Amino acid sequence: MNIEKIGEVECNGQLLAVRDALDVLNGKWKLPIIIALAHGKYRFKELHTLLGITPKMLSKELKDLEMHQLVKRSVYDSIPVSVSYSLTPYADSLRSVINSLHDWGKEHRKKVMTKENQ
Amino acid sequence: MNIEKIGEVECNGQLLAVRDALDVLNGKWKLPIIIALAHGKYRFKELHTLLGITPKMLSKELKDLEMHQLVKRSVYDSIPVSVSYSLTPYADSLRSVINSLHDWGKEHRKKVMTKENQ
Numbered sequence: 001m002n003i004e005k006i007g008e009v010e011c012n013g014q015l016l017a018v019r020d021a022l023d024v025l026n027g028k029w030k031l032p033i034i035i036a037l038a039h040g041k042y043r044f045k046e047l048h049t050l051l052g053i054t055p056k057m058l059s060k061e062l063k064d065l066e067m068h069q070l071v072k073r074s075v076y077d078s079i080p081v082s083v084s085y086s087l088t089p090y091a092d093s094l095r096s097v098i099n100s101l102h103d104w105g106k107e108h109r110k111k112v113m114t115k116e117n118q
Numbered sequence: 119m120n121i122e123k124i125g126e127v128e129c130n131g132q133l134l135a136v137r138d139a140l141d142v143l144n145g146k147w148k149l150p151i152i153i154a155l156a157h158g159k160y161r162f163k164e165l166h167t168l169l170g171i172t173p174k175m176l177s178k179e180l181k182d183l184e185m186h187q188l189v190k191r192s193v194y195d196s197i198p199v200s201v202s203y204s205l206t207p208y209a210d211s212l213r214s215v216i217n218s219l220h221d222w223g224k225e226h227r228k229k230v231m232t233k234e235n236q
Contacts, residue, residue, distance in 0.1 A: 018153060018219045018220050020226055090229075101215055104211060105136055107211065108138055109138045
């Protein structure tokens, strides 16, 4: 195997894992929903208001996140029935992903603003 | 300010930075293109073949990445003219984002496969 091929195999291995992550987390809303829920339990309407996401999209995204075991839906037997969403313990495994995106986003904003002010 | 409000302010601050990052990196292709280019310079056709991305989409994504100063397009005055793409030094700032997505994707695949085998 020549060096180019080794590079390609490594590249494909790295791509596979990153694609696995993106398959779960991709899109405009999944990570923002997870970040909101990291600050506490929310009801559907509260999430909708906090994030400015349409109810249809929020419903879809919450179902996806439940399927991936990142979000838990709890139904309380009150009148009217109350439903809230929270993170599962497994969602905690995303801490490093969220932190690195947060740090990069913060630095990138500074870079863009410095450029605009020049 | 009560505790709930503090949580909300913190939440909004964190959301802003992560959204800034997602605005640049979101979608199915940007990070895979960056990972491929981290393994070396590629021509347009090579990237298209390696990633299995349509030429139209690849062209759009490369332009976006150039605009965000993450990818450099180099034109060589040969016959026929040769164009290649490489990462800018700034793209190196994404190392921690890519590593954390890679690690999470790898663990998530293990988790999903363990569950399927049960």
